[in-house]
Amino acid sequence: MPVHRMLIRHTRFVALLTALAALAVGAAAPTPLHAQQGEPTPTIDSLIVEGNQRVSAPQILQASGLAPHRPVNYRDVQRAVTALFRSGQFDDILVEQRTLPDGRLALVFQVKERPLLLRWAVRGTQRLSEGDVKERVKLVEGRPIDRNLVQRAIAGIDSLYKRQGYYTAQVSAHEVPDGAGGVRVVFDVEEGSRVAISQLLFEGNHSFPAGELAKAMTTRPEGFWWFQKGDYDQQKVDADTRERLPSWYADHGRLDFQVLGDTLVPDTSTGKATLKLTVDEGPVYHVGRFEIEGNQRFSTEQLMGYYPFPRPGTPAADSGTVVFDRGAWDGAIDRLSNLYYNNGYIYAQIIPTVERRTGPGGAQLVDLRWTVHEGQVATVNKINIVGNDVTHERVIREAIVLLPGEVFNRELLVRSYQNVSNLGFFKQPMPPPDVGPSENGVDVDLTFRVEEKRTGTINFGASLGQGTGVGGFLGLEEPNLFGRGKRGRLQWQFGKNIRDFTLSYTDPAIRESRISATVSLFDSRVRYTIADLGRLQRTGGNLQVGFPFLGSRYTRVFGSYGLQKNSYSEGSADLQSVFQCSNCTRSTVGLSLLRDTRVGLPFPVAGMSTNISGELNGGVLGGTANYQKLDLESRWYAPLGTLGGSGQFGGGVQFVLGLTAKSGFIFGDTGPFFTELFTLGGVQYGIPLRGYDEFSITPDGYDPLAGGSNARASSFGKAFAAFTVEAGARLNQSVYLSTFFDAGNVYRSPRQYDPTRLFRGAGIGAALISPLGPIGLDLGYGFDKVDRTGKPAPGWQVHFKLGNFF
Secondary structure (H helix, E strand, C coil): CCCCEEEECCCCHHHHHHHHHHHCCCCCCCCCHHHCCCCCCCEECEEEEECCCCCCHHHHHHHHCCCCCEECCHHHHHHHHHHHHHCCCEEEEEEEEEECCCCCEEEEEEEEECCEEEEEEEECCCCCCHHHHHCCCCCCCCCECCHHHHHHHHHHHHHHHHHCCCCCCEEEEEEEECCCCEEEEEEEEECCCCCEEEEEEEECCCCCCHHHHHHCCCCCCCCCCCCCCCECCHHHHHHHHHHHHHHHHHCCCCCCCEEEEEEEEEECCCCEEEEEEEEECCCCCEEEEEEEECCCCCCHHHHHCCCCCCCCCCHHHHCCCCECCHHHHHHHHHHHHHHHHCCCCCCCEEEEEEEEEECHHHCEEEEEEEEEECCCCCEEEEEEEECCCCCCHHHHHHHCCCCCCCECCHHHHHHHHHHHHHCCCECCCCCCCEEEECCCCCCEEEEEECCECCCCEEEEEEEEECCCEEEEEEEEEEEEECCCCEEEEEEEEEECCEEEEEEEEEECCHHHCCCEEEEEEEEEEEEECCCCCEEEEEEEEEEEEEEECCCCCCEEEEEEEEEEEEEEECCCHHHHHHHCEEEEEEEEEEEEEEEECCECCCCCCEEEEEEEEEEEECHHHCECCEEEEEEEEEEEEEEEEEECCCHHHCCCEEEEEEEEEEEEEEEEECCCCHHHCECECECCCCECECCCCCCCEECCEECCCCCCCCCCHHHCECEEEEEEEEEEEECCCCEEEEEEEEEEEEECCHHHCCCCCCEEEEEEEEEEEECCEEEEEEEEEECCCECCCCCECCEEEEEEEECCCC
């Protein structure tokens, strides 16, 4: 009897009805079951499974839903095959009707099992995160491979790359059999290059030109400079369309602005693309009425001082022509909130309301309101310090300016955090202090969390100095002796041209008072190879005592006395004729006033430092020299913004603008103490002026012969002026990058002092706090250099410095 077969595959369901007609029994050319309306449904005597290895026959038959000795039609077989494919265990199923030798009728399932997915991997990802790519793959290891999911994974990875601008990316999947019925799947990614935006197009911008809108976005087209790559980044585009552009338009009174769509039109042949943005600018809103309600602690008149627009009742306000500025409005709310926070109202809420309305003549107006919920005044209950395993708690508490029992003040909290950071004993950035309710639910407890870092340094090795030649050094320094904030320093340098021994000790709080003291002893012998300065030997010491000025925390008065013995020999004949000295003495009394509010040390990001110091040398004190010295120095730092971090509590990359102004004057005769006179140029000796050689700036002007190899008595002056403007980026507590502009000059006498006659230099620099101490590298351009004939010869100069430069 002929055997009639029926082939059923998951891709051939349309042909299933015709194929199943072969189940009719007893005909060489059977008639389809759907045409045999009057014939009975055949009964299957036996069910047989062939080709299975991993899945047992009973499991297959149970999943099919068929049973022997029951009538079976084509619908039953259709449902059975569908159920088996849904199990996900099979790649192919062949169903055939077979007559057995004993004449019984059997239905045979010939199956091809899917291999088990043992493992899958992604290969070739470099520009995008491998984790982001893997998130697009939903395959499950240890189960039969699902090739539909493989294709979906390919499409998902491809979509991810296109979303990030990689329109030439190619994604493929390869199955690697392992020889035991299993398979491994590898997704290969050829990323290609990211498409570059060559042009930004705007549609619907009737009030502002495209160039002005592009400045408000972080997505920019490629340009002339190397950093203007025009890379396409979907996340940046999303941020531009959802945040930056709407915010920019809101600052110009258009509160209803919308980006209706953004389209990237790539050209895969050139790797370029055009980004098209369709916008709806909306109407311009002007400022209408304004009111304040709910305020009790501060009067309405006081709060009106924070209102960013013309005050109600003034002609400008009543005219209805003032354009609403969202940025100014939000900034005013922040300042108003800080007013309450700084007066103990930490639970205060300022609820702003912006209500749109149509005014006379169809003008679009916004009525503004501040609703104030002041809450209760909170005082500081307790201040907890956690994590100080080495530093004594008293040292930290001395830096905290917000005390228990005082009304909570956010500005003082921030300042306390900055003061603790300035100690330099803890890892940076420190976590912001915790402000939590106390047991009574009204007052607050403050918790400062610190993590100790290694503060002491021991360094030794070889040194090479431009001014002192080859030598060795041994240094011991501990800024937190005994965990009490006391500083000890021992420095010993030795070599052919140098033997320098320095020992100093500083106690910032003698017997836990606010009186400080520093004692230093030194014995130094230096043979200068720079500028032919000769050999100098100095032996002596210094004592300095400091007191708070009128009880101020940041201003101190210092009194000092120093005694030293100098011997100077060798050097150029010109220098010896003026400064030759053997066993000369210098007796000095000094007085200085220092105010320092800088934060973020050692690279300040805010605050100021002002130092006024005077010295009296010789005279009634005795000694070889008889002169008076006055030094003035001020440094100002203004924050420009941050990238990352936690706002007022620091962290991230911090940008700062700095201004330094210094001047010095000497009255009288310094005698042989030429090191007390002023020289300008370079960074190794005297007053720094980057872009110029050492000693090249003299009271007689620029000297191209003096720098680095020759210094004369005429190179030194009794007055100087130096100024620096710099814009810097503080990457962390140890790395600082900057661009600078220096200007300065040195004068023969204080009478010749003229801060308008200056030599100029500009450039870029980097500073690093290393185990050997601060290291600075600067590249400066001297604008006012001349050659030996007096012709302008501006040029670049590299400067390297090892030592304190803040």
